[in-house]
Amino acid sequence: MQYYLNGFKPGDPDVQEVAPARAGAGLPEKVDVLIAGCGPAGLCLAAQLSQFPEIHTMIVEPKPGPIEKGQADGLNVRSMEMFQAFGFAEKVKREAYWVNQTNFWAPDPANPAGIKRIGRVQDVADDLSEMPHTLMNQARVHEMFLDVMRNSPTRLEPHYSLAVRDLTVDTTTDDHPVTVTLERTGEGEEGQTVTVRANYVVGCDGARSNVRKAIGGELQGDAAHQAWGVMDILANTDFPDVRMKCLIASQKEGNVLILPREGGYLFRMYVELDKLNPDERVANRNLTIDHMIAAANRIMSPYSLDVKEVVWWSIYEIGHRLTNKFDDVPEGETATRNPRVFTAGDACHTHSPKAGQGMNVSMGDTFNLGWKLVQVFKGRSDASLLHSYTAERRAEAKRLVDTDHAWARIMSAPPGQSELDGTGMPRFQEHFIRNGMFTAGLEVEYGPSAIIAGNARQDLATGQKLGMRFHSAPVVRLADAMAMQLGHAAEADARWRIYAFAGAGDTGASGSAMRDLCDWLETDPASPVLRHTRGDEDIDAVIDVRAIFQQGFDELEYGTMPSLLKPAKGRYGLRDFEKIFCVDRKSGMDIYDMRGINRENGCMIVVRPDQYIAHILPLNAREDLAAFFAGFLKNA
Amino acid sequence: MQYYLNGFKPGDPDVQEVAPARAGAGLPEKVDVLIAGCGPAGLCLAAQLSQFPEIHTMIVEPKPGPIEKGQADGLNVRSMEMFQAFGFAEKVKREAYWVNQTNFWAPDPANPAGIKRIGRVQDVADDLSEMPHTLMNQARVHEMFLDVMRNSPTRLEPHYSLAVRDLTVDTTTDDHPVTVTLERTGEGEEGQTVTVRANYVVGCDGARSNVRKAIGGELQGDAAHQAWGVMDILANTDFPDVRMKCLIASQKEGNVLILPREGGYLFRMYVELDKLNPDERVANRNLTIDHMIAAANRIMSPYSLDVKEVVWWSIYEIGHRLTNKFDDVPEGETATRNPRVFTAGDACHTHSPKAGQGMNVSMGDTFNLGWKLVQVFKGRSDASLLHSYTAERRAEAKRLVDTDHAWARIMSAPPGQSELDGTGMPRFQEHFIRNGMFTAGLEVEYGPSAIIAGNARQDLATGQKLGMRFHSAPVVRLADAMAMQLGHAAEADARWRIYAFAGAGDTGASGSAMRDLCDWLETDPASPVLRHTRGDEDIDAVIDVRAIFQQGFDELEYGTMPSLLKPAKGRYGLRDFEKIFCVDRKSGMDIYDMRGINRENGCMIVVRPDQYIAHILPLNAREDLAAFFAGFLKNA
Numbered sequence A, B: 001m002q003y004y005l006n007g008f009k010p011g012d013p014d015v016q017e018v019a020p021a022r023a024g025a026g027l028p029e030k031v032d033v034l035i036a037g038c039g040p041a042g043l044c045l046a047a048q049l050s051q052f053p054e055i056h057t058m059i060v061e062p063k064p065g066p067i068e069k070g071q072a073d074g075l076n077v078r079s080m081e082m083f084q085a086f087g088f089a090e091k092v093k094r095e096a097y098w099v100n101q102t103n104f105w106a107p108d109p110a111n112p113a114g115i116k117r118i119g120r121v122q123d124v125a126d127d128l129s130e131m132p133h134t135l136m137n138q139a140r141v142h143e144m145f146l147d148v149m150r151n152s153p154t155r156l157e158p159h160y161s162l163a164v165r166d167l168t169v170d171t172t173t174d175d176h177p178v179t180v181t182l183e184r185t186g187e188g189e190e191g192q193t194v195t196v197r198a199n200y201v202v203g204c205d206g207a208r209s210n211v212r213k214a215i216g217g218e219l220q221g222d223a224a225h226q227a228w229g230v231m232d233i234l235a236n237t238d239f240p241d242v243r244m245k246c247l248i249a250s251q252k253e254g255n256v257l258i259l260p261r262e263g264g265y266l267f268r269m270y271v272e273l274d275k276l277n278p279d280e281r282v283a284n285r286n287l288t289i290d291h292m293i294a295a296a297n298r299i300m301s302p303y304s305l306d307v308k309e310v311v312w313w314s315i316y317e318i319g320h321r322l323t324n325k326f327d328d329v330p331e332g333e334t335a336t337r338n339p340r341v342f343t344a345g346d347a348c349h350t351h352s353p354k355a356g357q358g359m360n361v362s363m364g365d366t367f368n369l370g371w372k373l374v375q376v377f378k379g380r381s382d383a384s385l386l387h388s389y390t391a392e393r394r395a396e397a398k399r400l401v402d403t404d405h406a407w408a409r410i411m412s413a414p415p416g417q418s419e420l421d422g423t424g425m426p427r428f429q430e431h432f433i434r435n436g437m438f439t440a441g442l443e444v445e446y447g448p449s450a451i452i453a454g455n456a457r458q459d460l461a462t463g464q465k466l467g468m469r470f471h472s473a474p475v476v477r478l479a480d481a482m483a484m485q486l487g488h489a490a491e492a493d494a495r496w497r498i499y500a501f502a503g504a505g506d507t508g509a510s511g512s513a514m515r516d517l518c519d520w521l522e523t524d525p526a527s528p529v530l531r532h533t534r535g536d537e538d539i540d541a542v543i544d545v546r547a548i549f550q551q552g553f554d555e556l557e558y559g560t561m562p563s564l565l566k567p568a569k570g571r572y573g574l575r576d577f578e579k580i581f582c583v584d585r586k587s588g589m590d591i592y593d594m595r596g597i598n599r600e601n602g603c604m605i606v607v608r609p610d611q612y613i614a615h616i617l618p619l620n621a622r623e624d625l626a627a628f629f630a631g632f633l634k635n636a
């Protein structure tokens, strides 16, 4: 964690220096970005944008305040990696339940009316990520983002009791072209409206999104014909695996999913309720919490459940639905028009909660959009960059909906013969293992575009897949011998990163490939670092270059390293010491081996602000590197 | 982290349910414990006592509010272990500088006017602790404790602008026998006094302690004849090791100690200034920050220092001093009188800052005292237990002062010939290595007493030394397969712990030694658990039993474990799942091997609330165990 660059400041270093306040009390008339909805999607975006005082962000939420419980609770490793960049992964790791194992229970062949444990799987495979898979109340995740906003230079706070009712886009102007009608929802002021003009609107307003409707989006997909119940409870049970994530399939009573939760006592159960008739809706069935508890007891028999406190519960139908477009530009007009309105999260895709993706994918949407908006607002990129949001995230959402569909079908089918007689691997377990990367959030892969190179040298880093997230590994920081994760050098600061891996014997000294690269990046007019960074900015403000060497920290000299890697920054011109890394000799975990980095020649890995790998090149591929950045960054 | 035992509560789980407020506004007339001073000693005690609403604690501080910078910055691993128990070690680990290496620089034989690096030492030896050695502003440590207090059931806040002027003890009563005269120090009310009566007073009021004076204590030891300066600065330098802890000895210009600090830019320098004449004082020398910077530049030559911001600086003399008694009971009266007034921290011992012990030892003092006060207030122990505070901590302080004395002498001596010609290991380095355990805070060893057994079976756990702190190691929790540190099961909650290590083949099933022990502890009237715990308390309220088995988590059944290890707790009688541990097969770090636990028969290790090992016994040593606890715990 780096701080005090511009002088000492007492107190919590997470609380950043406050930016000058914007003039005017009450609601603003014009904003840069209006975010609809304080769910995970909206708050993740707000937390990102709140870091930039030059962007006037407003976030509205019809509820009177933050939710306190319920809804989603699964945080996959990819979300945890993102939380690391936002600075609160450690906090979540301390508070949350860690899903270490998933256990499978099925009818006991000796007594098919009862159940027995038939399998265990390590939930997150070794070295899939340095982060755990965790479970925590969605409301707590909201609070973490709200804290980031509160501590940001803009001290951004949501406007509660305010909903987006409708909006229109004026395609003839670039001056706040979106006119948004907001409606007050607070007691005594229901229905009062107020108008705000925005440059961009992001609808993170959930499954019934008004923003989606306003831009003509429609959720398409299958209707729901099955009722599942969910309850967060404090309860005693003689079921021995209640602190493990468990899938329990009974012979005739349906299925239960157990998710242990934060704090060591609370847990969640998803309980399959009756099948619904094709045009029947849950609302018409009068299902109550007592039905759920009774069903859970039947499914878990011979074990039983003694519920002491129902913290939250809900019964609902599964639907797998998706909108065609995540923005307001009609299919045929992408060449002539840039998007002004976006949807994200449940507003554009819904799916069952069983794969635990709800929060994760929604945050993934806006983490993708956030840095692009920043880049456009800062004048670094043309607004056409924003088309890539729909392109990248819709493909992801489609895969999610499809996978989830299959999963839900498998969850609801009665156990097969091979399971009952114990001859085959349980279908849950099989499917679960097959989907490990997916549920971890690590199958996201963006295709070639202006921001994902088409000609990457995948052979130079076989364990760092182009278009997928940069996979962290242990390193040791040269200046202070700090053993750490290389990926944790990246913060949610909308900056690009080049990880330059040195070839064999390279010490960064004069004449080495690393030195040549760094000197070129630092001084040549053709260097992307110089071309895209303004003279009054720190040299790493747009592209942050980090170097990794094959030696141990005590085999290299900091003093003789290239000056690009020791930049003077901030108002005092203080040296940044955190750019140079070595392999972790002591742990024996060598990042070159772990990630298949070419030892002989090294390579460069270009990583986007959202941690996805955009390019892989040889250390001397200067023109190619420059051309790549010039493809979406303007000259400064 | 365990929470929601008594029901779900939204928000930050570190914020505990508030206890009913005490009646009365303004200053109280009577309190249970009055703490003088908001330094590390006072705040550590206040944080501990604030957890117990039944104890009325008051803490006063003459300054108008918390300090913002300066003073000590070294946090040894032992303090970090204690922070873990208070719940904020993760936060410190994220914010602080980690001392991974210490480097040694001395005159360059080729050019003795300059310096060169002559040695490196890993700062914390492998497996000395699971915690790092860190450096962080003392003010931030204060804030962490203040947060613990603020989040505690009592929401304890200091009374600022209030000093202890004097106190008297009435030895004829047990009803608030200490009468304390407090003096207001706030602007406009200077000198106004107010009287408070207390059952106990703890003087954590620093080197000029009024509490010490009031009980007739005197700091004894050598006078100071040497001036050192300290500065916290934001600066640039071409000295390449400025992000490593460094000891630099120049040939003629004296020594410098560099301590890199939190945030990646700030660092501290201790600079040796001129020797003082025997009766000269720093105050009379007119030494300024400019002298210090100039001296640092001379010592570091050929490297130089360009200071951009001086955050804090101070110049002072080294004194190594100690009081005879840490409480108010005269030497000959310990059999007939129990202490009512204590001193802790700088109030009873001072020493140079060079070994980085100031904060650590002070917190160690009050962490020792805190649980004893709790135990007395809760009626669990007789007040004579409090004599052990002086007995245990004065011996420690003496060792500190002696070691520090030697260290300061070595630091100030000119480099020897073997160093100059490079033939011998630098004396700094040699001394540093020799003192590794000491500076880590891990040499603390309490001698036999009512609370440290005289007849422990050290042979059953050769790596867990009686009287020293319980040394954590990796384990896996059975119920949820959580890989964790066993030591982290302990919180700063003033409870005793029994770690029961199972013998070979023991699964906790009927007939096993573990089962027999647990059943006896749970049901036999002679069991210390039953004898010392009230019927209306959770069964682990006084003595918290944890079991460790030699198998992996997937080789044991939670269902068949002894019921003592699955206790029903809190208002709902919810099961506590966090009492049973297995070895960590995956990491290969086997706690039995690492800590020399007898594999064949296992053993019990009894650990005090402050994490020191009080007893080691065979699993079947029931009478001995009962007798030990009966030696200082009353029947409930």
Ligand SMILES: Cc1cc2nc3c(=O)[nH]c(=O)nc-3n(C[C@H](O)[C@H](O)[C@H](O)COP(=O)(O)OP(=O)(O)OC[C@H]3O[C@@H](n4cnc5c(N)ncnc54)[C@H](O)[C@@H]3O)c2cc1C
Pocket (backbone or CB within 6 Å): A036, A037, A038, A039, A040, A041, A042, A060, A061, A062, A063, A070, A071, A072, A073, A074, A138, A162, A163, A164, A165, A204, A205, A206, A207, A208, A209, A210, A211, A230, A314, A344, A345, A346, A347, A352, A353, A354, A356, A357, A358, A359, A362
């Ligand atoms: C009642 C409920 C129960 C759920 N249970 C589960 C579960 O058990 N497991 C699981 O995985 N997932 C569950 N989910 C889904 C999961 O919470 C979502 O997938 C996830 O929160 C998606 O995040 P989001 O930000 O896209 O949308 P949401 O979290 O739905 O947030 C949308 C926000 O927009 C606000 N909003 C609505 N209309 C407007 C408007 N017109 N203008 C502005 N703001 C508006 C809403 O009040 C809400 O705060 C549940 C969702 C709900 C609503």
Ligand SMILES: Cc1cc2nc3c(=O)[nH]c(=O)nc-3n(C[C@H](O)[C@H](O)[C@H](O)COP(=O)(O)OP(=O)(O)OC[C@H]3O[C@@H](n4cnc5c(N)ncnc54)[C@H](O)[C@@H]3O)c2cc1C
Pocket (backbone or CB within 6 Å): B036, B037, B038, B039, B040, B041, B042, B060, B061, B062, B063, B070, B071, B072, B073, B074, B138, B162, B163, B164, B165, B204, B205, B206, B207, B208, B209, B210, B211, B230, B314, B344, B345, B346, B347, B352, B353, B354, B356, B357, B358, B359, B362
């Ligand atoms: C100016 C200064 C510089 C220091 N520099 C270093 C350093 O560079 N390195 C290092 O290792 N250590 C340094 N120390 C020492 C280190 O801070 C102490 O060893 C450590 O803080 C001891 O903690 P403590 O709680 O015992 O005492 P302190 O931290 O001294 O706290 C004592 C508290 O009691 C308060 N107090 C004073 N009189 C009264 C009264 N009559 N009634 C009530 N409260 C009172 C004080 O205001 C203070 O807040 C420094 C100390 C000081 C004062």
